[in-house]
Amino acid sequence: xxxxxxxxxxxxxxQKNSEAKGRFETxxxxxxxxxxxxxxxxxxxxxxxxxxxxxxxxxxxxxxEGICGACSMxxxxxxxxxxxxxxxxxxxMRAFKDGDTIVVEPWRSxxxxxxxxxxxxxxxxxxxxxxxxxxxxxxxxAQDANxxxxxxxxxxxxxxxxACIGCGACVAACKNGSAxxxxxxxxxxxxxxxxGQPEKESRVLxxxxxxxxxxxxxxxxxxxxxxxxPKGISVSNIARMNREFLAAGxxxxx
Numbered sequence: 001x002x003x004x005x006x007x008x009x010x011x012x013x014x015q016k017n018s019e020a021k022g023r024f025e026t027x028x029x030x031x032x033x034x035x036x037x038x039x040x041x042x043x044x045x046x047x048x049x050x051x052x053x054x055x056x057x058x059x060x061x062x063x064x065e066g067i068c069g070a071c072s073m074x075x076x077x078x079x080x081x082x083x084x085x086x087x088x089x090x091x092x093m094r095a096f097k098d099g100d101t102i103v104v105e106p107w108r109s110x111x112x113x114x115x116x117x118x119x120x121x122x123x124x125x126x127x128x129x130x131x132x133x134x135x136x137x138x139x140x141x142a143q144d145a146n147x148x149x150x151x152x153x154x155x156x157x158x159x160x161x162x163a164c165i166g167c168g169a170c171v172a173a174c175k176n177g178s179a180x181x182x183x184x185x186x187x188x189x190x191x192x193x194x195x196g197q198p199e200k201e202s203r204v205l206x207x208x209x210x211x212x213x214x215x216x217x218x219x220x221x222x223x224x225x226x227x228x229x230p231k232g233i234s235v236s237n238i239a240r241m242n243r244e245f246l247a248a249g250x251x252x253x254x
Contacts, residue, residue: 008032010104011024011102032044060119064089072122072168073106076102087165106120107168107172109216128211131209132186158189161192161237170226172228180238191240
């Protein structure tokens with residue numbers, strides 16, 4: 001793969017806090033290697049700003065391995081940038097070319113207030129998870145896998161739902177700011193397994209109620225969430241959650 005350097009113009013959203021009025025500021029970065037990650041490029045820019053006595057750009061990150069989902073940046077109109085099924089930390093500068101202007105923003109959602117610059121408060125997701133509660137199955141010591149038979153299709157579907165890293169790209173991509181893909185993945189993960197059965201009704205009812213309380217929008221089936229999800233979580237989980245929610249509601253009415 002050919003290696004090359006490039007000069008870029010960055011238009012980055014700067015905002016002191018959730019109450020302040022934000023604005024785009026323009027920055028120039030030079031001699032950026034095509035093999036740098038997008039976050040490494042921001043590291044270089046911030047080092048330059050600090051050396052000049054300018055406040056660096058605040059952005060969120062942690063593992064930088066595509067696992068934690070913290071690297072939430074809206075890049076040129078797409079959550080996590082132009083590569084499919086990719087987090088921002090896994091995006092490399094070879095996705096761009098010399099002379100490009102790149103626009104970088106935070107997630108845009110009422111439920112994700114800006115903390116500063118490109119960092120948003122995603123604790124709404126934590127509260128939704130907490131609302132789901134725990135499973136009551138006493139697992140004790142690890143059992144042999146064959147002691148609890150699970151249909152292969154169900155196991156695979158549950159595993160795929162569990163791949164959700166809770167980054168919030170689905171919310172950022174949705175015109176309604178909906179969290180349905182995230183919540184449905186977390187509901188499906190346990191709804192398909194025997195360990196998740198005892199609390200399955202209270203879980204879906206409480207998680208959906210908390211989702212609505214947090215101010216997320218509703219789903220109108222544009223599928224933008226699935227298209228922009230770095231883990232490719234399927235919208236079929238939303239249909240499953242809706243079925244679980246309806247059944248739980250009917251049973252609780254009785």
